[in-house]
Ligand code: SF4
């Protein structure tokens with residue numbers, strides 16, 4: 001195999017092309033590769049380092065959640081759906097629970113809704129911090145990883161102190177949040193409301209998160225090498241993104257303010273004052289910056305929420321054995337990765353007849369083949385990293 | 397954006413250098429304030445929060461072998477067997493009282509996904525979460541805890557944390 | 562007869578020094594990298610092995626590598642694959658030979674007339690090893706890593722040489738000892754007049770060492786582990802050792818050329834011990850900067866690296882040479 005270095009590199013604006021016959025090489029990136037975030041596989045045809053054709057292969061992690069949901073009851077499904085996108089488990093539960101609530105005609109009390117909102121914003125922060133950690137790492141800078149993980153640890157501790165789980169909270173129940181520890185006579189009094197000291201801890205942790213944002217910004221945002229690697233790389237126009245069903249920060253980086261927190265009503269976001277972070281160019285750098293801004297906005301939301309957390313019950317009255325009446329609904333929510341929706345069809349049983357999951361990462365990476373064509377290998381990594389997908393969210 | 401070329405590089409270097417000095421300070425003072433998120437594990441133990449879902453404890457006294465937990469468990473990793481015991485009436489002519497007794501109550505922690513549904517559904521408060529986490533085993537089969545082992549965990553069940561007003 | 566004995570004894574001593582120095586330097590620098598990187602990321606770093614500070618960590622690692630199975634891929638070009646790791650190490654050892662540690666009689670292992678020329682020639686030996694490793698591994702990632710290394714070598718050898726030319730013009734000699742003596746004589750290190758040269762040399766040396774921000778041949782997020790992907794056991798250890806010792810030798814050469822070598826204000830230059838200490842101290846400063854860079858910066862892209870070399874470093878270096886030459890003629 002002859003690879004001629006000079007044929008492949010674009011030295012600045014002048015494309016150097018030497019007429020040497022170079023056969024294309026098929027390069028399998030993944031399913032086990034440091035930068036595919038799990039088990040994504042790209043079959044890339046490369047000419048030197050330039051990618052002429054790329055075919056993403058997914059499904060190595062298919063766990064059959066949609067089918068599994070058909071043979072499980074509603075409480076059981078809650079514990080399954082938070083494993084879809086495991087870096088923001090809490091946020092996955094909400095649209096499902098809201099869908100079931102809407103079919104049953106119950107509504108969670110205000111306090112429960114606010115707690116849900118606080119915790120799902122925490123999930124957003126922890127998910128975006130993971131991105132802040134892994135993205136520079138993919139470009140070769142290892143240090144931001146530890147800064148981001150340090151702040152994320154605090155957020156996860158908070159999540160754990162309320163829900164008992166760091167990654168898989170399984171905390172939402174139809175009609176509110178998990179009301180009590182157990183259902184027996186003695187533990188009945190053991191409420192699962194937020195523990196004492198949580199609000200003060202949260203305030204503290206949010207300051208810490210903001211501090212980390214500043215540190216990461218210093219370390220990465222102005223770095224000329226980082227800029228050279230990300231500015232103008234992997235540009236995604238809004239129209240193309242919308243055609244592929246891209247959503248979330250990836251789409252907002254291209255310059256639209258499509259945010260379901262503003263546009264849908266699954267949680268009382270309308271009572272909060274926050275901005276939607278919007279990028280300009282839709283390149284890797286903007287995708288990175290939008291997420292950094294979103295962390296700051298999420299902190300803003302959480303600070304407002306813990307200042308005005310209403311008191312009251314955390315669970316509405318629901319029957320002990322949950323049966324959802326016949327009907328169907330679709331609830332969409334703004335997950336850290338993008339739009340997550342559940343299409344729930346119920347035939348009246350204790351489990352859904354069909355649960356279609358629309359997960360953000362699946363749609364986000366559907367345009368991989370389009371966006372990666374013509375890129376060179378280092379850019380593949382930069383672009384893939386900037387899309388911030390989780391394979392569990394892709395394969396389900 | 398009118399920074400001279402290389403300014404961003406220098407700012408980044410300042411951050412890492414500062415962090416290095418901070419780490420030196422915190423190591424020198426032994427304080428490790430704020431910087432360390434982890435503990436020196438085998439020597440120092442991590443203290444989980446009270447609600448942490450570490451391992452499930454079983455109070456055999458309370459269990460009535462109703463099988464609710466085993467049925468509700470999403471991955472069916474609880475194995476229960478039991479039988480009815482007949483208690484002789486205390487006074488002659490009294491009723492024969494029946495009591496369900498456990499023969500077997502195993503939780504397979506290799507399979508459990510720590511969802512907490514079993515604890516939640518148990519109507520008689522026989523199951524509790526405890527934040528204990530040191531029970532890894534070399535063989536997969538040893539992850540199956542029998543009822544005596546589960547009973548032992550009872551001593552580690554913490555008090556419920558206070559609730560924010 | 563006696564002359565032959567003296568010759569062989571001297572050779573044995575020299576080889577012995579190098580054989581001890583190479584692993585020792587590798588370990589010290591490897592450990593420094595571990596610890597410093599940890600501290601820059603607010604971690605503690607190794608702390609377990611050997612009790613305090615985890616100072617035995619690298620010995621334990623070395624031992625671990627020795628015990629590991631030496632895997633050779635089935636499709637590999639076996640002899641080339643086997644010998645590739647030796648080349649970087651040989652290159653490194655050959656470089657240590659010409660670093661002067663004092664003005665005394667045995668202050669340098671071998672003072673060559675064309676010392677710096679020899680150094681530049683030998684330093685590219687390690688890249689050949691890298692290329693061999695990449696080629697023979699029968700792995701596409703390794704191949705790409707090897708070719709990237711080759712491309713990098715071509716692009717960065719030129720500024721490296723051109724940066725040195727300035728020093729050579731100013732000193733009027735190519736002997737390493739001579740260059741240090743020239744700096745001692747004027748009591749100023751050349752970095753004052755040759756700062757541009759020094760900066761270019763340092764950047765080019767980083768590229769040559771495959772250190773971040775120029776570590777594309779390894780680029781673990783892109784090429785898994787680049788040319789070392791298929792290596793394991795002590796062959797991997799060889800690459801590892803060579804990388805760190807190379808870091809040191811490159812710094813030592815930079816120190817000799819630009820920072821006055823073993824010379825420092827007020828320190829006698831004819832004591833081997835003091836000379837070694839000064840040299841080591843100066844080199845470690847450079848090594849620290851390399852480590853600092855590595856844990857702060859992301860890496861460049863391959864084409865950006867080429868742009869940097871051809872569009873910036875080489876013209877600047879040429880400029881530097883012209884300016885130095887002009888000054889030399891005029892003054
Ligand atoms: S925690 Fe969940 S998975 Fe584990 S035993 Fe209980 S119900 Fe089953």
Ligand code: SF4
Nearest residue numbers: 459460462463465518
């Ligand atoms: S639900 Fe509670 S009482 Fe019933 S079998 Fe399980 S542990 Fe025993």
